Amino acid sequence: MPLDLPQKPEIWLPSRPAIVRPAVDLTTAEAERKMRLGMLPGITPVIAGRPNVPTKLLMHCEGANGSTSFVDSSFTGIVQTVYGNVQISTAAAKFGSSSILFDGTGDALYSESAVFDLSGPFTMEGFYNIVARSGTFQVPLFDLRPSTGGNGIRLSINTSEQLSFYQNENIRATSGVLTAGIWYHVALTKDASNVYRAFLNGTQFGSNYTDATAYASGACTIGQYPDVRTSPTQVSYQGYMDELRFSKGVARYTSSFTPPTAPFGPYD
Template sequence: MPLLNDADAVYLGASKADRVYLGATLVWGAQPRTDHLLHFDGADGSTAFIDESGMVWTGTGSVQLDIAQKKFGSASLECPSSGGVFSPVDGVNFGAGQDFTLECFFNSNSSASRVLLSVVGDGITWTFFRRSNNILSVYNGEDGTLTTAGLNISNGTWHHAAFCREGSILRVFLNGQLSATITNSRALPEFARVGIASSGYTSQDFGGYMDEVRITPHEALYTSDFTPPEAPFA
């Protein structure tokens, strides 16, 4: 008979199969994974943002849902270069040194350098940019610009962007095409705050629309060219 999940007890139960906990601390087995997917569907002008895991995200500035523009579904996130949408502090569990995938659809209205996605934790900020020369790049506060993607972005057009880590290999994809690869051993923070359209620095807030934002901890979903989704993520 398995032990109960009492305080300071080792738990070996079906609801946490293949893991051993000491109290609330995982001491053996794989870290449980929670994906975070935001469809940005809802009423025009809404500022309520809840992902498919049930996590409540907070909008800042003037971001809101817009039904006039969307990649899929009934709406998208309108980003007027003022504000963004943020998970709770330490709300996303990336795991210690784990693989991951960050991805979104975006439609920019300016060629200025602007943030698509950011990850902040343990004093480190990772930022996924749409750059002023119409390409993508990845930056972290300790190593600077890590990699720059070489495929051009057009304003007023929906693009799919993805940033993946597999081991120490970082890959950037634009519209399913592998456009940059670099080796870098620095991991994301284990627990982090994720920003959509912003990193907290208002001068870099994205202008345009974003849709189908998905954060996948513990897995590099893309390692070579792929066909971007043609329907909302399930």
């Protein structure tokens, strides 16, 4: 005869509260990964896309010696059209192991993109190492006009090895003399009040220049004038360039600063 045993009593245990580590306690990379995967409480997974960051063109100028591949490491992915025999060189570098070499004859990089919109704040900058020239022509470090001779903005180096900031073919600021074989950080900025400033190694040269004109650019020519496309043998920049960056929507420098000491990042 089966025994009528009492039922086993149910034991209730309170649920243990989840331990949540806030994102600030995680490393930047780990926090970003968890946010994208929706692993942090209250965070909706991020759909992969193009981040809205100021850096729109970023060229680390890295590659094999003699390469003609110039990678844009920003999220924009701008493709450069190459003129002349501009190439990667391991003979000199500000960061990394290489830079871009321009030999002074017909060399240029040209690109078109809506990010080169000069209607609002922007910053164009890079590191430059010039070669002493005996020519009689000034040449642009970069030209943000859609065509040579048109209205717009460019920064050039003259035959006295000085930098000149041009607006509508008028010189608005001129630097001291650069020495061949030395790396210089050069930047041109426009702020939200339409004030332009030019900097050499973190120090502004010339005075502030205000211009509210919303120049229609959409193009950037590096080392030459825009008409290099139709006159590819004309004199161009001679020397090396490294760590080139165009930032949209921000004037990164409005007063004296310490030049960057490491390569830029795409999220900067």
